[in-house]
Structure formats: structure tokens, C-alpha cells
Amino acid sequence: MGDKQNIGIGLDLGGTSLKYALCTIDGDIITQGKRPSYAQDNPEKILKNMVEAIIEMKVYAERSGLTPRVVGLGSPGSIDIDRGFLHGSTPNFRFWKNVAIAEELKQRIKLPVFVDNDANMMAFGEFRFGAGRKYRNIICLTIGTGIGGGIFINGQLYRGAACAGSELGHSTVVIDGIACNCGGNGCLEQYASATAIVRQYEAYARDSQIKLNDRHKDVQFLFELYREKDTHARRAIDEAIYYLGRGVASFINIFNPEIIIIGGGVAESGSFYIDKVRQIASKFAMESSLKDVKLVAASLGNTAGYLGAVAYAFERLINTGLNTK
Numbered sequence: 001m002g003d004k005q006n007i008g009i010g011l012d013l014g015g016t017s018l019k020y021a022l023c024t025i026d027g028d029i030i031t032q033g034k035r036p037s038y039a040q041d042n043p044e045k046i047l048k049n050m051v052e053a054i055i056e057m058k059v060y061a062e063r064s065g066l067t068p069r070v071v072g073l074g075s076p077g078s079i080d081i082d083r084g085f086l087h088g089s090t091p092n093f094r095f096w097k098n099v100a101i102a103e104e105l106k107q108r109i110k111l112p113v114f115v116d117n118d119a120n121m122m123a124f125g126e127f128r129f130g131a132g133r134k135y136r137n138i139i140c141l142t143i144g145t146g147i148g149g150g151i152f153i154n155g156q157l158y159r160g161a162a163c164a165g166s167e168l169g170h171s172t173v174v175i176d177g178i179a180c181n182c183g184g185n186g187c188l189e190q191y192a193s194a195t196a197i198v199r200q201y202e203a204y205a206r207d208s209q210i211k212l213n214d215r216h217k218d219v220q221f222l223f224e225l226y227r228e229k230d231t232h233a234r235r236a237i238d239e240a241i242y243y244l245g246r247g248v249a250s251f252i253n254i255f256n257p258e259i260i261i262i263g264g265g266v267a268e269s270g271s272f273y274i275d276k277v278r279q280i281a282s283k284f285a286m287e288s289s290l291k292d293v294k295l296v297a298a299s300l301g302n303t304a305g306y307l308g309a310v311a312y313a314f315e316r317l318i319n320t321g322l323n324t325k
């Protein structure tokens with residue numbers, strides 16, 4: 001294990017689960033845990049659950065003779081990072097809005113707490129410790145229930161004027177297309193997310209009188225069907241890949257990144273997925289930006305969020321002038 005002085009607790013609040021870990025500033029995981037995120041419950045329930053997770057990590061640390069110095073959290077939604085305040089609203093978390101997250105947690109656990117958007121924290125993790133660590137101009141896409149985006153420009157996380165930017169999943173790919181949770185329509189998320197793949201598969205299967213069951217709601221199962229050359233799975237997934245490739249081509253043209261990192265459950269379904277996205281993007285992006293860009297799968301899996309959150313929290317702690325030693 002690396003730096004025993006600089007230990008933090010990282011949390012990654014997702015639509016299904018809360019993932020968390022005790023780790024070092026250098027990205028070494030000491031122990032980790034996972035529990036339901038209670039996404040559809042009230043904020044108090046979600047906060048209480050996070051406090052319990054933090055205490056679990058604190059107790060583990062104390063038993064190992066370690067002292068966590070900071071807590072970092074990636075949460076869905078747009079976050080005022082100065083105050084760690086969540087503005088509304090996030091479609092997968094119905095009541096999770098207008099919450100003073102950092103303040104609430106700080107009062108209960110007596111540690112400095114820093115909060116940022118979950119997709120930003122995943123991007124931060126990949127930037128520091130994963131596929132992006134040798135690069136300064138990076139686009140991260142997380143393909144799951146929705147599509148999250150993270151943007152690094154010259155080694156700095158880009159957030160926009162009100163910390164509400166980098167919503168790459170809400171780029172329009174179909175004019176007046178499917179209505180989106182964001183209030184717009186035709187967004188990339190509606191055509192290339194896991195949710196979109198399941199919805200399209202179900203539509204095609206229904207047309208062919210195929211009886212659907214719960215397994216068909218699991219995108220990993222649909223990828224299995226894809227590999228078995230199931231017609232409907234092929235059609236749904238190839239379409240999603242096509243839209244993602246078109247979106248990626250736009251991001252290449254706009255940002256001229258060195259690398260595009262694609263993470264989330266869907267990206268872990270096999271190298272063919274990334275290869276196909278690359279093929280489509282290559283066909284549509286402009287030559288000058290396309291020339292040297294790399295398109296790769298994320299390398300940290302579902303640890304990127306909490307590793308990024310701890311690294312980010314330490315950065316903020318140092319920048320606010322507190323001695324970390």
C-alpha cells in the first residue's frame with residue numbers, strides 16, 4: 001500500500017448502488033463496499049445510507065491504524081462544487097435535489113467533504129489513475145442507464161459557468177426525436193444508453209411475437225444474445241453503436257481530444273463494441289481532429305468513481321490551504 005498518511009473515503013452514488021471505498025491519494029484501494037443507493041427515496045434516506053457507508057469505512061480504517069482525512073463524493077445532478085450543494089434535478093433520483101450534501105455529511109461525520117458530479121468523478125479517476133493518465137485533453141463517456149460526460153481541457157476538468165456543462169449524453173442526434181428526461185428530445189442518451197438498447201430490443205422482439213421476460217431488461221444479457229447472433233439484439237445494439245459513433249464524431253470535431261474513454265456497463269461488454277464505435281466515428285469525424293485521437297475502453301471499471309472522488313477531494317483539501325500531512 002502506498003501513502004498511509006493520505007487516506008480518504010470515496011463514494012460513488014449511482015442509480016442502483018452506492019459504491020464506496022477507503023483508498024489512498026495515489027489510488028490504492030484498501031477496502032471497498034457496496035449497498036443499494038435508495039435512489040427513489042427521500043434525501044434523508046440517501047444521506048443516512050451514505051453516512052453509514054462512511055462510518056463503515058472509518059471503523060475499518062481505525063482497526064487498521066489508519067486515519068481518513070477527507071471524503072469525496074460523486075453524485076448525479078449538477079453540483080455547486082464550492083458549497084457541495086446539489087441543484088435539481090436528476091431523472092433517476094426523483095427527490096434528490098436542492099440538497100446541501102457536503103454540509104449535511106460534514107456535520108454528521110466530522111471530516112471535510114467535497115462533492116462533484118458523478119460523471120466528472122469517473123472522468124477524474126480515469127484521468128489520474130486509468131486510461132487517461134498520460135493525456136491532458138480527454139473526453140470521457142459513461143454508458144449506463146443514461147450517458148454521462150466528463151471533459152478535460154489542458155489537464156483541467158471543464159464544468160461550465162454553473163457547473164452544469166459537459167452533458168454529452170444530451171447532445172441532439174435526432175432532430176425532434178424521442179423525448180428525453182432532460183426536457184429536450186432526440187438526445188444521444190435516448191439512442192445509445194443501456195436503457196435505449198433494452199427499449200429498442202423489446203420493440204423489435206414484440207414485433208416478432210417474442211415473449212419477453214426480466215432477463216431481456218438486462219443489457220448484458222442482450223449482449224450475450226448479440227454474440228449468439230440474435231437478429232433483434234444485433235439490430236438494437238448496432239443501432240445504439242451507430243448513434244454513439246455519430247456522437248463521438250461530433251465530440252472529436254468540437255474538442256479535438258487526444259483520447260476518448262468509454263466506460264460504464266455497456267462498454268465492458270467486449271472489445272467489438274469499442275471497435276465498432278471507432279469505425280463509425282472514423283467515418284464521420286474531420287480528418288484533422290481524427291488523425292491522432294485514441295478511442296479506448298475505460299480501465300478502472302466501477303472503481304473510477306470513488307478513486308476519482310478521493311483524488312479530487314485531496315486536491316480540493318490542498319487548494320483550500322489545509323495541510324494534508
Ligand SMILES: [Zn+2]
Pocket residue numbers: 169170180181182183184185187189
Ligand atoms: Zn436529454
